[in-house]
């Protein structure tokens with residue numbers, strides 16, 4: 001295969017521009033350039049360097065390694081036509097999705113998941129973690145569909161599958177059995193949802209036990225309301241430390257943090273930092289679902305992740321749901337998600353915005369244990 005060159009690329013933390021040379025889908029050279037640069041403002045200044053190979057002139061624009069969805073639900077995306085969405089509450093979303101789930105077939109899940117994956121690829125996403133509900137309603141149908149999608153799109157996007165107990169576990173032995181089967185058949189990690197279980201603490205213990213049994217990472221939907229009391233973070237901290245799971249646990253939503261006073265939020269941040277637990281903020285869902293019972297001064301219901309980032313907690317932003325009762329909007333664009341977050345969290349300085357960018361790139365890649373560096377030897381899949 002012939003070389004492909006991205007000319008005049010701007011890379012993070014460098015003032016110079018670079019030519020990035022690619023062969024056989026790998027970066028083979030990154031050359032600092034010395035010639036005059038063509039830019040949109042000054043298109044005539046290009047011409048000092050000639051290329052025999054195929055190339056793309058970035059004209060001084062920023063080049064990065066791609067975006068990473070750290071928390072998305074492909075199995076229940078694009079089902080608005082099957083749901084009644086009138087109240088915008090969590091209960092409505094759970095009820096409506098529960099009804100729709102019973103009709104999910106493997107072909108149906110595969111088709112909707114493929115649609116969202118293609119949306120994501122077109123928006124520059126190169127890696128994603130998807131939850132797959134594995135319970136009495138769906139059995140392993142959704143899991144098998146997402147596994148097929150994982151293989152079909154492996155050429156463009158790394159997909160990690162999280163076998164997920166969305167609707168309780170402690171009184172549902174069938175769900176436990178199905179989660180075990182999914183993990184035995186290649187699910188990459190295990191996910192729990194303690195706030196939807198009658199016994200949240202036991203739910204957390206059971207999910208960790210499965211994680212240990214299969215030696216996989218664990219991801220919880222956690223603390224999804226605006227009551228500052230009753231957080232599951234201390235329990236999660238205790239289990240993470242006891243089992244030596246530091247760096248292998250992540251939590252999504254955690255909107256209780258947005259309702260806590262600064263001191264209590266700081267205590268929780270300290271626990272996350274000490275146990276190296278990643279915090280995933282889901283701006284579209286968090287702002288849509290929370291606060292619908294307020295008549296005025298409606299809370300944003302979304303955690304400002306920046307103070308956690310500054311403390312050294314691995315923080316990410318992700319889409320969560322696309323076109324369903326939890327989030328009736330969306331196009332799998334992480335740039336749009338970061339922009340929404342920046343508005344909600346009232347980010348202003350360049351430093352704060354750079355942190356938000358890390359949350360959809362390097363931090364999210366860290367969560368997925370993928371490498372985002374633009375370096376010689378790295379994989380090269382391209383979007384412009």
Ligand SMILES: [Zn+2]
Pocket residue numbers: 071073131221252320
């Ligand atoms: Zn979710």
